Amino acid sequence: MNTSTQALNTTVPAGRERPAVELRNVTKQFQLASGRTVTAVNDLSLTIxxxxxxxxxxxxxxxxxxxxxxxxxxxxLSQGQILANGEQVxxxxxxRGVVFQRDTLFLWRRVADNVGFGLAARGVPAAERKRIVDRYLRLTGLERYGRAWPKQLSGGMRRRVAIATVFANExxxxxxxxxxxxxxxxxxxxxxxxxxxxxxxxxxxxxxxxxxxxxxxxxxxxxxxxxxxxxxxxxxxxxxxxxxxxxxxxxxxxxxxxxxxxxxxxxxxxxxx
Missing domain, CATH: 3.40.50.300 (P-loop containing nucleotide triphosphate hydrolases)
Incomplete structure (x- = not known):
């Protein structure tokens, strides 16, 4: 039976903190063009x-x-359940913020606009958005580069921007x-x-x-x-x-x-x- 269709029991016993991540019997299979099925993740259960x-x-x-x-x-998923802070994914x-192997910066946006993009998309007011962006530029050592274009930065600096962009969304x-x-x-x-x-x-x-x-x-x-x-x-x-x-x-x-x-x-x- 595909457990992703079962009702979730997310009750946390008194005195215990809810896990950040729970994987319950998670399986992922891919069908190849040849018709062969490949199992990438096999009945995996994990708590973080x-x-x-x-x-x-x-x-x-x-x-x-x-x-x-x-x-x-x-x-x-092919089967199972994933919970993030008790909610089914x-x-x-x-x-959940994601940082990939290669940065996914918008080359046509300046550094500060990249960091604040998610905030703007969520409708955070401009003054609050600037406060948050300035904070994460400072924490990542990018305060002097807010008006720079991504192409003007080194690979390491671009990674900083990518990390600041994710953290700005908290x-x-x-x-x-x-x-x-x-x-x-x-x-x-x-x-x-x-x-x-x-x-x-x-x-x-x-x-x-x-x-x-x-x-x-x-x-x-x-x-x-x-x-x-x-x-x-x-x-x-x-x-x-x-x-x-x-x-x-x-x-x-x-x-x-x-x-x-x-x-x-x-x-x-x-x-x-």
Missing amino acids: PQGQFVCLVGPSGHGKSTLLNMLAGFTP TGPGPD PGILLMDEPFVGLDYARRADLYEVLGTLRAQSNCTVLFITHEIDEALVLGDRMLVMVGGEIALDEPIDLPRPRTGREITSPRAQELKAAVIARLDATQIQDEA
Whole structure:
């Protein structure tokens, strides 16, 4: 039976906070042109508490982006239920912000107008919109670039604009699909700090896809390894913050990294068998 048609039980027991994200037996299948059916996400159940930063790692083609797109409301489920703050996800919504691998800035709008676009679309008054935009430009170190055009900015600066644009809408859940891919270490480190500052201000819940285990160790509270559309490993990243080179090279960090690599190596062996 397709559980997406069943009535939802969203009652939260007294004294317990409602999870930010709940996946209940979620499956996503795609039909190929050849007629073959591919299962991208397989009967997956998962709970993410409020305010947690979850890093999702795993081989390409094993369902990570499909999972994120279902949570964003871009891709329909084949079976199961996804709840965001207790409400069933049936499409995109302002409670969930998305940052993609490549920025989706409007090249014909100045930086400040990009950051304020979602606010304007929701009818936020101009004075309030300017206050919010100015705040996020300042928090992302872009206060001097509000009147610049996106084409005048470096790749790292454009990523800042993309992040500021999402945070300006103040979503409770932030979905990030390899947002720093292709950037060098210095620019990534800079953006890690920006992201940390914004999270400290908002306490939003984050699902962050990355292929970089060290990136997950720097940013996350929890690391999930996704293989074959299922969660193969679920580990807390119990390292002290702020995380410098010392923390992510500590014995505990290396233990976590070794566990992830071992699981990924096992997957590769299975794929080649």
